Amino acid sequence: MMRIAALLLALIAGLPVLAEEVVLGLSKDTVSINTSFDGSEILIFGAVKREAPIQDDPRLQVIVTVSGPEETFTVRRKEKRFGIWVNTDAVEVDSAPSFYAVSSSTVLGLSISDTEDLRHRVSIPRAIRSVGAPDTIADATRFTDALIRIKSRSNQYQLNEGTVSVDEQTLFRTAIELPAALTEGDYQTRIFLTRGGEVVSQYETSIYVRKVGLERWLFRLSRENALMYGLMSLAIAIGAGWAASAVFRMFRA
Numbered sequence: 630m631m632r633i634a635a636l637l638l639a640l641i642a643g644l645p646v647l648a649e650e651v652v653l654g655l656s657k658d659t660v661s662i663n664t665s666f667d668g669s670e671i672l673i674f675g676a677v678k679r680e681a682p683i684q685d686d687p688r689l690q691v692i693v694t695v696s697g698p699e700e701t702f703t704v705r706r707k708e709k710r711f712g713i714w715v716n717t718d719a720v721e722v723d724s725a726p727s728f729y730a731v732s733s734s735t736v737l738g739l740s741i742s743d744t745e746d747l748r749h750r751v752s753i754p755r756a757i758r759s760v761g762a763p764d765t766i767a768d769a770t771r772f773t774d775a776l777i778r779i780k781s782r783s784n785q786y787q788l789n790e791g792t793v794s795v796d797e798q799t800l801f802r803t804a805i806e807l808p809a810a811l812t813e814g815d816y817q818t819r820i821f822l823t824r825g826g827e828v829v830s831q832y833e834t835s836i837y838v839r840k841v842g843l844e845r846w847l848f849r850l851s852r853e854n855a856l857m858y859g860l861m862s863l864a865i866a867i868g869a870g871w872a873a874s875a876v877f878r879m880f881r882a
Contacts, residue, residue, distance in 0.1 A: 648681040649689070651820050651832035660807060660838045668809045671695070671836060674802035677822065687825040689798045690733065690740040692751060694821075695805050695836065697728030697785075698814035699758075704772040720772040724758040727812040729780075730787040731756075732803045734795045737788065742826035749828060751821065753777055753786055784808040811838050 656672035673693055702722040733740045737752060746752050757773055780786035785808055793803040816836040822829050 648679060648829070649822055650678050650830045651822060652676045652678050653820060653832050653834060655818070655834070655836065660811070660836060669807045671805045671807060672802065673805060673818065673820070674800075675820065675832075676801070677799050679799075683798050684824065685798075689795065689829075690735055690823045691793045691795055691801045692734070692737070692740050692821040692823065693732045693793060693803050693805070694751060694756075694817075694819045695728070695730045696726045696756060696817045696819075697838075698726070698812050698816075699724045700727045700812065701725075702776055704776050706772070706775075720769055722757060722773065722776055725776065726756055727814075728785050728807070728816065729753055729756050730789065730805050732787075732789040732792045732805065734791065734793040734801070736790050740826070741821070741823050741828065745823070745826060745828050749819075749821065749831070753788060783810065785810065807838075813838055 653673070653675040656670075656674075660669050660671075677689065702725055703719055704722060705719045731737065731751060731753060741749075741751055746755055750756050750758070754773065754777065757776070777786055781788075784806065787806070789803070789805075793801055795801045816838055818834050818836055820832045822831070
């Protein structure tokens with residue numbers, strides 16, 4: 630009996646103790662999209678819970694990522710042929726986030742190592758999971774780079790280095806700007822604590838993005854009754870055209 634108790638104590642003693650972990654807060658965990666929605670801002674803040682004294686070297690770094698629902702994208706390459714631009718190659722990106730933001734307390738490359746980035750898929754290129762390129766295309770990575778450039782211009786892909794404030798290696802906060810063009814769904818939010826490029830703790834939660842009011846009614850109608858949605862759109866277009874024509878005739882008279 631004594632030998633069994635001693636063995637259990639040895640096993641417990643050998644278990645790793647999590648010295649630092651995240652205690653998280655969000656300014657809001659639900660974003661409502663209506664016809665007047667022009668974007669939003671989420672404040673993410675929290676603290677580091679410790680079971681050991683603060684370690685000064687290397688310093689604690691914090692990385693925050695917010696990822697929208699996965700989507701499929703087709704990226705096409707245009708080339709000038711006989712004086713006109715035509716599509717020559719196409720690559721399908723099988724799984725990429727509709728929105729992705731990564732914020733860090735310092736330069737991302739100093740916050741996390743390449744190995745840890747590959748394991749946790751933190752940086753924007755790593756968040757794009759699968760690229761289905763034909764065998765005839767040798768430079769598939771250029772299509773991924775093109776997708777990142779396009780999404781970055783519309784603020785749907787964001788790299789915000791040095792925007793996470795960390796006070797006394799304990800309190801942290803940052804703000805993530807959500808653009809107007811958001812896909813409805815759950816936005817996975819992850820917080821990583823790193824030291825020397827290694828992840829020492831992580832925490833996950835979700836932000837819920839939902840269409841409300843007229844926006845949601847139209848969205849559901851387009852998905853559940855495409856014929857009715859098409860007829861309604863046609864009727865609105867005809868009505869708008871007739872109204873514009875009537876106003877023009879009135880001013881001419």
